Amino acid sequence: xxxxxxxxxxxxxxxxxxxxxxxxxxxxxxxxxxxxxxxxxxxxxxxxxxxxxxxxxxxxxxxxxxxxxxxxxxxxxxxxxxxxxxxxxxxxxxxxxxxxxxxxxxxxxxxxxxxxxxxxxxxxxxxxxxxxxxxxxxxxxxxxxxxxxxxxxxxxxxxxxxxxxxxxxxxxxxxxxxxxxxxxxxxxxxxxxxxxxxxxxxxxxxxxxxxxxxxxxxxxxxxxxxxxxxxxxxxxxxxxxxxxxxxxxxxxxxxxxxxxxxxxxxxxxxxxxxxxxxxxxxxxxxxxxxxxxxxxxxxxxxxxxxxxxxxxxxxxxxxxxxxxxxxxxxxxxxxxxxxxxxxxx
Amino acid sequence: xxxxxxxxxxxxxxxxxxxxxxxxxxxxxxxxxxxxxxxxxxxxxxxxxxxxxxxxxxxxxxxxxxxxxxxxxxxxxxxxxxxxxxxxxxxxxxxxxxxxxxxxxxxxxxxxxxxxxxxxxxxxxxxxxxxxxxxxxxxxxxxxxxxxxxxxxxxxxxxxxxxxxxxxxxxxxxxxxxxxxxxxxxxxxxxxxxxxxxxxxxxxxxxxxxxxxxxxxxxxxxxxxxxxxxxx
Numbered sequence: 421x422x423x424x425x426x427x428x429x430x431x432x433x434x435x436x437x438x439x440x441x442x443x444x445x446x447x448x449x450x451x452x453x454x455x456x457x458x459x460x461x462x463x464x465x466x467x468x469x470x471x472x473x474x475x476x477x478x479x480x481x482x483x484x485x486x487x488x489x490x491x492x493x494x495x496x497x498x499x500x501x502x503x504x505x506x507x508x509x510x511x512x513x514x515x516x517x518x519x520x521x522x523x524x525x526x527x528x529x530x531x532x533x534x535x536x537x538x539x540x541x542x543x544x545x546x547x548x549x550x551x552x553x554x555x556x557x558x559x560x561x562x563x564x565x566x567x568x569x570x571x572x573x574x575x576x577x578x579x580x581x582x583x584x585x586x587x588x589x590x591x592x593x594x595x596x597x598x599x600x601x602x603x604x605x606x607x608x609x610x611x612x613x614x615x616x617x618x619x620x621x622x623x624x625x626x627x628x629x630x631x632x633x634x635x636x637x638x639x640x641x642x643x644x645x646x647x648x649x650x651x652x653x654x655x656x657x658x659x660x661x662x663x664x665x666x667x668x669x670x671x672x673x674x675x676x677x678x679x680x681x682x683x684x685x686x687x688x689x690x691x692x693x694x695x696x697x698x699x700x701x702x703x704x705x706x707x708x709x710x711x712x713x714x715x716x717x718x719x720x721x722x723x724x725x726x727x728x729x730x731x732x733x734x735x736x737x738x739x740x741x742x743x744x745x746x747x748x749x750x751x752x753x754x755x756x757x758x759x760x761x762x763x764x765x
Numbered sequence: 766x767x768x769x770x771x772x773x774x775x776x777x778x779x780x781x782x783x784x785x786x787x788x789x790x791x792x793x794x795x796x797x798x799x800x801x802x803x804x805x806x807x808x809x810x811x812x813x814x815x816x817x818x819x820x821x822x823x824x825x826x827x828x829x830x831x832x833x834x835x836x837x838x839x840x841x842x843x844x845x846x847x848x849x850x851x852x853x854x855x856x857x858x859x860x861x862x863x864x865x866x867x868x869x870x871x872x873x874x875x876x877x878x879x880x881x882x883x884x885x886x887x888x889x890x891x892x893x894x895x896x897x898x899x900x901x902x903x904x905x906x907x908x909x910x911x912x913x914x915x916x917x918x919x920x921x922x923x924x925x926x927x928x929x930x931x932x933x934x935x936x937x938x939x940x941x942x943x944x945x946x947x948x949x950x951x952x953x954x955x956x957x958x959x960x961x962x963x964x965x966x967x968x969x970x971x972x973x974x975x976x977x978x979x980x981x982x983x984x985x986x987x988x989x990x991x992x993x994x995x996x997x
Binding site for chain 2: 441442443444445446447448449452455459463466467472473475476478479481482483484485486487488489490492493494496500577635636638639640642643644646647648650651654655657658660661664665666667668669693694695696698699700702703
């Protein structure tokens with residue numbers, strides 16, 4: 421491995437020197453070959469020793485791989501849209517959006533979610549790109565939270581999952597309304613934060629990208645976003661699969677005694693399961709021993725915050741983002757689900 | 766000599782494209798995804814393959830040297846290989862008795878399915894729904910005395926009537942993450958968890974539960990498609 425020109429400052433803490441080395445040390449062809457060989461050897465040893473065939477390991481590996489297989493194509497859709505925004509949309513389009521007052525940008529961004537039919541993994545890279553190109557961070561976050569809850573595909577799947585009659589209409593209406601409110605609350609929680617205060621800087625150098633409007637520039641942005649988001653989906657899926665493989669879900673069910681606890685317990689289930697918003701209504705509709713209000717809480721929170729998204733958010737935004745998002749949205753979703761329960765009684 | 770990061774990125778992208786193509790061509794996507802989300806596989810295969818080709822084309826046309834691969838980026842790229850390794854470690858595995866013990870008990874009262882065309886074709890889900898829905902039971906013709914044939918695996922569950930064991934199948938809607946074991950108690954004992962059995966017998970009532978009184982129990986190999994889907 422080669423060390424690039426990163427001169428450590430005198431008196432710099434050891435952890436900072438390690439971080440710098442981690443980010444700047446380049447990998448030689450020999451070292452890369454050895455790492456690859458070691459990785460393959462490790463897989464062979466784990467396989468030969470039967471370590472993957474224990475019940476816990478097998479359950480973990482199956483759930484982990486299925487979440488990644490399901491989520492990666494949505495990341496790809498998001499990366500496609502993000503690359504298209506970066507390469508083909510002119511700067512002036514964002515300038516005119518950015519000049520709108522925030523009070524107008526947030527509801528417009530929330531309604532803009534109707535036009536973007538992807539689940540939550542895909543909306544993160546798009547929101548990041550919108551904010552980086554001048555859309556107000558609050559509006560970008562509102563769009564990111566609204567799109568996976570209120571897009572037509574998600575609302576149609578909710579309609580079908582609930583049987584297509586009055587209850588389905590109530591659940592679709594409840595999901596769209598509470599989803600929009602929660603998304604706007606998430607956006608407002610960002611306040612007047614500037615994009616540099618919200619977005620975590622990326623390791624990939626800006627100068628590395630081709631800034632022309634060529635297909636090569638498009639594919640460069642696409643691959644960069646896909647690989648960046650992909651690794652965090654892998655980490656989030658691993659966390660979710662670990663919890664699912666080790667913690668019995670019946671523990672969560674014991675919390676569902678009162679409407680508030682029922683809503684909170686299904687929100688906890690949504691957080692752990694990390695389901696795609698385009699299919700989660702089929703699961704929510706099955707929780708018939710829980711109230712419709714609690715089911716609504718499950719449907720609204722899942723696309724806004726779950727285990728894989730938390731990892732993705734932490735990689736995209738600064739550390740304060742996730743706690744502030746949860747503080748702004750969780751009480752609102754609980755309250756909204758209770759009101760919904762009273763209205764449809 | 767340092768590795769050009771673009772080669773490593775293109776390699777990982779190409780591996781994922783190849784993986785989705787294999788998943789699509791081999792028809793094994795249903796081991797990970799439910800019927801509602803299987804369109805993801807051909808979509809992912811085509812778009813990832815096109816992205817790989819476009820990226821490779823951009824690399825070949827580029828006239829300047831690319832960035833060097835850093836330790837940090839190498840670790841990220843290896844992280845993206847971990848799911849591929851996970852699939853290769855358990856290529857033919859399916860969720861079993863242990864997963865059933867972890868992924869149940871959250872008040873999952875099943876969505877009413879379409880009634881089977883013949884009562885004798887009642888599935889695990891039909892029988893479980895009929896336990897709590899007399900309207901569905903009448904519509905599907907599920908009642909004591911009905912002869913049924915069930916293919917499932919033995920679950921080491923204690924939540925069954927005395928003198929019975931739980932025979933179950935996993936049902937999925939979206940992907941394995943939402944899999945739910947749906948079991949029917951069968952009179953008998955002594956079967957090892959995860960053993961696949963074909964049970965023929967008749968239904969009887971034990972309290973709220975339908976129980977199968979078997980007249981034939983045959984150990985069989987696990988079916989090619991171990992999961993069933995919620996057909997709502």
